[in-house]
Amino acid sequence: xxxxxKIDLYQNIWRKFTDGDDEALSSIYxxxxxxxxxxxxxYTSDRFLVEDCIxxxxxxxxxxxxxxxxxxxxxxxLSKALRNLMLYEQRKTKKLITVEEHRETDFxxxxxxxxxxxxxxxxxxxxxxxxxxxxxxxxxxxxxLYLKFNCGFNYNQISELMQISVESTRTLVxxxxxxxxxxxxxxxxxxxxxxxxxxxxLNLSSD
Amino acid sequence: xxxxxEKEFRRYTLDDFFDDPDFxxxxxxxxxxxxxxxxxxxxxxxxxxxxxxxxxxxxxxxEDEKITTDLQRKLQLWDVTxxxxxxxxxxxxLYRQIFxxxxxxxxxxxxxxxxxxxxxxxxxxxxxxxYSKLDFTETKLLLDNGKEINIKxxxxxxxxxxxxxxxxxxxxxxxxxxxxxxxxxxxxVVSFGRQARIILSDQTEVxxxxxxxxxxxxxxxxxxxxxxxxxxxxxxxxxxxxKPFIVETGNSRIKVLGTSFNVKAYPDEKVEETVLVEGSVxxxxxxxxxGKEVLLKPDQRIVISDISNSYTVSKVExxxxxxxxxxxxxxxxxxLSSVLMRISRYYxxxxxxxxxxxPLRISGKLDLKDDFQRVLNALALxxxxxxxxxxxxxxxxxxx
Numbered sequence: 001x002x003x004x005x006k007i008d009l010y011q012n013i014w015r016k017f018t019d020g021d022d023e024a025l026s027s028i029y030x031x032x033x034x035x036x037x038x039x040x041x042x043y044t045s046d047r048f049l050v051e052d053c054i055x056x057x058x059x060x061x062x063x064x065x066x067x068x069x070x071x072x073x074x075x076x077x078l079s080k081a082l083r084n085l086m087l088y089e090q091r092k093t094k095k096l097i098t099v100e101e102h103r104e105t106d107f108x109x110x111x112x113x114x115x116x117x118x119x120x121x122x123x124x125x126x127x128x129x130x131x132x133x134x135x136x137x138x139x140x141x142x143x144x145l146y147l148k149f150n151c152g153f154n155y156n157q158i159s160e161l162m163q164i165s166v167e168s169t170r171t172l173v174x175x176x177x178x179x180x181x182x183x184x185x186x187x188x189x190x191x192x193x194x195x196x197x198x199x200x201x202l203n204l205s206s207d
Numbered sequence: 208x209x210x211x212x213e214k215e216f217r218r219y220t221l222d223d224f225f226d227d228p229d230f231x232x233x234x235x236x237x238x239x240x241x242x243x244x245x246x247x248x249x250x251x252x253x254x255x256x257x258x259x260x261x262x263x264x265x266x267x268x269x270e271d272e273k274i275t276t277d278l279q280r281k282l283q284l285w286d287v288t289x290x291x292x293x294x295x296x297x298x299x300x301l302y303r304q305i306f307x308x309x310x311x312x313x314x315x316x317x318x319x320x321x322x323x324x325x326x327x328x329x330x331x332x333x334x335x336x337x338y339s340k341l342d343f344t345e346t347k348l349l350l351d352n353g354k355e356i357n358i359k360x361x362x363x364x365x366x367x368x369x370x371x372x373x374x375x376x377x378x379x380x381x382x383x384x385x386x387x388x389x390x391x392x393x394x395x396v397v398s399f400g401r402q403a404r405i406i407l408s409d410q411t412e413v414x415x416x417x418x419x420x421x422x423x424x425x426x427x428x429x430x431x432x433x434x435x436x437x438x439x440x441x442x443x444x445x446x447x448x449x450k451p452f453i454v455e456t457g458n459s460r461i462k463v464l465g466t467s468f469n470v471k472a473y474p475d476e477k478v479e480e481t482v483l484v485e486g487s488v489x490x491x492x493x494x495x496x497x498g499k500e501v502l503l504k505p506d507q508r509i510v511i512s513d514i515s516n517s518y519t520v521s522k523v524e525x526x527x528x529x530x531x532x533x534x535x536x537x538x539x540x541x542x543l544s545s546v547l548m549r550i551s552r553y554y555x556x557x558x559x560x561x562x563x564x565x566p567l568r569i570s571g572k573l574d575l576k577d578d579f580q581r582v583l584n585a586l587a588l589x590x591x592x593x594x595x596x597x598x599x600x601x602x603x604x605x606x607x
Contacts (some may be wrong), residue, residue, distance in 0.1 A: 055288045085279065
């Protein structure tokens with residue numbers, strides 16, 4: 001099934017839900033729960049917070065079903081709503097904590113790509129190269145590449161989600177990719193290293 | 208469409224690859240149907256092979272660790288979601304019904320949805336409902352294999368070994384845990400008038416005060432160590448950065464990595480209280496539903512109100528809150544009623560008090576090795592009150 005077929009399928013289920021069929025929403029819930037959980041975990045390491053927010057998200061969907069008839073891409077719609085809820089919750093907590101000065105650590109976007117590779121890769125060199133590739137990126141840059149490469153959102157969607165213009169979205173993506181390339185040297189000399197490095201990270205056999 | 212792309216393919220730059228949604232989906236393994244297209248294509252254009260692979264690998268770099276949730280938990284969370292919605296939406300739905308149907312019908316649906324809500328909300332908490340059936344008249348250990356062991360001593364010690372094979376109660380081996388995979392829940396119920404210390408399989412030490420329950424697995428899950436508490440306990444959590452230790456109480460979820468802290472969460476008290484001795488803990492107040500995250504520092508105490516989930520954090524002398532494990536109750540500016548409740552639990556006697564005793568706050572120390580009459584005498588003295596002990600009930604009142 002191609003992506004577009006899937007999008008159409010979910011859109012149909014979604015329409016059933018807005019027409020009053022709660023079962024339709026439950027099938028969306030079960031289909032997207034893990035996708036949303038993994039998405040949410042990029043913004044916080046607190047799984048419970050993500051689960052809370054997913055729950056709040058679906059409660060508000062049930063409450064406001066009438067106003068949500070024009071959803072085209074369900075995955076995008078849910079991701080965007082979840083991101084907003086999570087940022088809202090985090091801002092609230094942060095505010096609370098600054099007032100009472102409980103917390104030194106700041107919220108940063110944690111990419112599980114770092115965690116998973118650190119956890120599973122025994123080879124320190126691989127980890128070192130990976131760090132090189134991403135440590136210079138800002139949270140914004142990591143987020144944008146994640147949204148593009150992992151979630152497969154287009155520029156319009158990313159711009160809507162991150163609330164920046166489509167032009168800035170494009171520029172930021174190009175600039176970020178360029179900065180990764182630059183980490184491994186310039187175009188002409190980088191092929192070998194670039195390859196070697198990525199090969200190592202991913203443990204893909206070169207064919 | 209494919210044909211035009213093939214024309215351009217030779218001139219594709221790295222960025223063109225990234226802007227091609229089909230290519231990106233294919234690289235993410237979402238479009239196996241495009242294998243037939245890309246495999247021959249790359250053989251026809253060896254000059255593009257380097258860029259092609261690069262683009263492919265960069266996309267794959269963002270492939271993340273997929274965390275999955277088991278179906279049971281998803282179902283549970285979905286039930287909670289629906290019941291929250293139902294709860295928030297009931298009044299509006301009722302009004303609509305009133306206009307549409309006869310009053311009798313409204314009455315029936317109300318009962319129906321209420322019952323449904325009650326059923327669905329009890330089914331969410333398997334473990335909690337399991338232990339609410341128990342009473343606190345005896346100290347006992349309920350094992351995951353269904354076995355129940357009564358413990359007679361006033362102070363008892365239960366020790367699990369690290370692989371969860373052997374349990375010692377007061378230095379005597381009692382049971383080989385059999386026929387379970389170790390993830391089933393055990394419970395330690397400490398009756399009124401008793402205390403216990405338990406060492407869990409991760410070597411975390413827990414002191415349980417009178418009238419408390421601890422629910423825990425023999426072997427913890429791979430990614431977390433979760434226990435449930437009703438009552439008061441002092442935790443000395445063994446360090447394991449890969450597995451956070453989580454204590455769930457009626458009102459909050461307390462998450463730590465390795466630290467010691469005291470939790471008081473008796474269902475019959477209006478507030479919950481956590482005091483941090485060392486390390487750091489984060490509390491999720493209200494648990495799942497719109498929970499707030501608060502971080503405690505050493506020497507801080509958080510008091511959470513049962514009803515509103517509002518809370519206050521203050522700096523305290525932690526020794527006062529943990530001294531009970533050494534047989535000493537220390538009260539600093541505590542309501543007399545809460546002191547009487549503690550004594551009632553500890554000595555397993557019913558205490559009633561008059562309303563005017565409610566707002567009075569007292570400070571002091573009580574040695575729990577004393578018998579309860581001496582303790583009550585001391586209390587009567589500092590609070591300017593008196594008590595009568597008859598028919599196994601103590602009536603406490605203030606002198607006017």
